[in-house]
Each structure stands twice: as structure tokens, then as C-alpha cells.
Amino acid sequence: MKVRVYVSLKNGVLDPQGRAIHHAIEGLGFSGVQDVRAGRLIELDVDDTVTDDALEAMAQQLLANMVIENYRIERVAA
Amino acid sequence: MTFRSAVITFPGSNCDRDMADALEKVSGTAPHRVWHGDDALPDGLDFIALPGGFSYGDYLRSGAMAARSHIMKAVIEAAGRGVPVLGVCNGFQVLTESGLLPGALMRNAGIRFVCRDVKLTVENNQSLFTSGYTAGQEILIPVAHHDGNYFADDATLDRLEGEGRVAFRYAELVNGSARAIAGVLNAAGNVLGMMPHPERMIEPEQGGTDGRALFESAIQGLVGA
Numbered sequence: 599m600k601v602r603v604y605v606s607l608k609n610g611v612l613d614p615q616g617r618a619i620h621h622a623i624e625g626l627g628f629s630g631v632q633d634v635r636a637g638r639l640i641e642l643d644v645d646d647t648v649t650d651d652a653l654e655a656m657a658q659q660l661l662a663n664m665v666i667e668n669y670r671i672e673r674v675a676a
Numbered sequence: 677m678t679f680r681s682a683v684i685t686f687p688g689s690n691c692d693r694d695m696a697d698a699l700e701k702v703s704g705t706a707p708h709r710v711w712h713g714d715d716a717l718p719d720g721l722d723f724i725a726l727p728g729g730f731s732y733g734d735y736l737r738s739g740a741m742a743a744r745s746h747i748m749k750a751v752i753e754a755a756g757r758g759v760p761v762l763g764v765c766n767g768f769q770v771l772t773e774s775g776l777l778p779g780a781l782m783r784n785a786g787i788r789f790v791c792r793d794v795k796l797t798v799e800n801n802q803s804l805f806t807s808g809y810t811a812g813q814e815i816l817i818p819v820a821h822h823d824g825n826y827f828a829d830d831a832t833l834d835r836l837e838g839e840g841r842v843a844f845r846y847a848e849l850v851n852g853s854a855r856a857i858a859g860v861l862n863a864a865g866n867v868l869g870m871m872p873h874p875e876r877m878i879e880p881e882q883g884g885t886d887g888r889a890l891f892e893s894a895i896q897g898l899v900g901a
Binding site for chain 1: 736737740744772773778779780782783784785786787825827828852
């Protein structure tokens with residue numbers, strides 16, 4: 599089974615990369631973009647026996663840095 | 677009394693030799709070189725150093741993989757027993773990722789890699805690592821990092837400042853760090869993480885000697901002058 603873990607910066611944490619991407623978008627001539635936040639998508643291929651609790655633990659212990667990041671876990675139907 | 681120290685090398689560490697040289701030149705004894713995959717540290721260590729570099733290619737987040745390596749279990753245990761631990765640059769990132777120090781080191785506010793000598797202010801000269809400086813002393817130490825932008829929530833920053841755990845502050849704009857923090861101590865004072873590289877300023881040939889006092893004060897504090 600495929601699992602997607604979306605890791606994003608918490609609100610209020612400054613995102614220099616997002617800001618640079620924002621500048622680049624404007625540099626290309628696009629307007630109307632108010633803000634850009636950059637995150638990370640991690641895809642896992644796991645056995646069906648892997649529990650939600652185990653996925654939560656993986657996210658909290660490694661995939662996200664809970665000081666600065668949030669995460670969201672999504673199981674993807676095969 | 678002999679000073680027993682260890683420098684931990686992760687795959688991608690590149691300041692481990694500089695750190696080992698600094699420790700040997702100041703203490704007179706070569707440190708043990710410990711590989712990340714080792715399960716145990718040498719017995720009776722007085723000092724552990726986590727060097728700079730790009731451990732595991734900075735994959736996931738700087739220091740994230742190294743913080744979960746085998747040897748870090750032993751380093752965390754040793755730190756808990758009060759063994760002094762110094763983390764420089766990537767070593768600082770490993771310390772925050774491992775939970776030995778609060779906060780996180782994010783991408784520099786200016787996006788760019790910053791590699792130059794910077795002025796620091798010694799904020800706390802009461803710690804094992806900083807007693808060789810005077811409070812408020814300005815020193816020149818090089819930085820070389822992409823992810824040195826220190827972040828912690830306001831409550832944590834207030835606590836760090838209130839408890840005298842900000843060891844060094846940048847005396848100029850460098851990377852956007854919260855409250856210009858360049859180095860922080862743990863609550864017990866035996867763990868110091870800092871982005872600037874004191875091991876690169878211990879002999880005149882390196883362009884300055886302002887980093888030497890950090891090693892001298894730690895070594896003298898531990899094994900006597």
C-alpha cells in the first residue's frame with residue numbers, strides 16, 4: 599500500500615525557500631500569487647499490516663521535525 | 677591527567693580532522709576517532725565533539741539522519757551523564773535534531789550559503805566552554821553553512837535567554853537567526869551547539885586564534901590546567 603506523508607512548515611515559521619520561489623514566480627511575470635510555502639512529500643510503500651500508529655511514530659520521530667513542521671498522512675488506495 | 681576526547685565522524689562529515697587537530701593541539705592528546713556505525717564510545721571520555729560537514733548529504737533535513745545513527749544513542753546517554761558535548765555547524769544541527777538542544781536550524785534567511793569570518797559576542801562566559809572569554813567580548817570566528825538560521829518559539833527563546841543559555845550571538849547580520857543566536861547551551865550546561873567554527877581559529881596561521889579559548893577553557897575545566 600502506498601502512503602503519502604506531507605510535511606509542511608508550521609504557520610509563523612519563516613520560509614526563505616518559499617519566499618524565493620515566490621520571487622521567481624513574479625519574475626516570470628505571473629501576478630496574483632499572495633504567498634508561497636514549500637514543503638515535502640514523502641511516499642512510502644508499506645505492508646498492509648503497518649498500523650496508523652506506526653506511521654504516526656515514523657512521522658514524528660523522523661519524517662517531520664516537530665519543532666518547525668507539521669505533517670499529514672494519507673493512505674492511497676491501490 | 678590525560679584528556680580523553682572523541683570526534684564522531686558521520687558519512688559526509690568534513691570538519692572532523694580540523695576538530696581532531698584542534699583538540700590535539702590544545703590538549704596535547706589526540707582524540708579517539710569514532711565512526712557513526714560504532715555502537716559504543718570509548719570508556720572514560722572527558723569530551724565528545726560532533727564536527728561540521730554534510731552528514732548523509734543533508735538528506736531529509738541537515739543532521740536528521742545522523743541524529744538517528746547508532747552512535748548517537750551512546751552520545752545522548754553520555755550527555756545525560758554530564759559528559760561535555762560540543763557540536764559545531766552540522767554538529768549543532770545534529771544536536772537539535774537529536775533533541776539534546778532545543779530549536780531547529782533552518783535555511784539561511786538570505787537563501788545563500790554563507791562562508792566568511794563573522795563577529796560574535798560572548799553572551800555567557802560562565803559555562804565550561806566559554807569561561808576563557810570575558811562577558812561581552814567580541815571574537816572573530818568563521819561560519820560556513822546553508823542552514824544556520826536558528827529557530828525556536830518565543831517561549832523557548834525567552835527561557836534560553838533567561839537561563840543564560842545563549843552562549844554566543846552574532847554581532848552582525850549572518851543568517852536570520854532568531855535573536856541573532858549563534859550558539860546555545862543545554863540546561864545542565866554540558867552541551868554546546870554553535871554554527872561558527874572555533875576549531876578553525878586556534879593558530880595564527882588560520883587567520884586568528886579566537887577559537888582557542890573555547891577548547892582551553894573546556895580542557896582546563898575538565899582535567900585541570
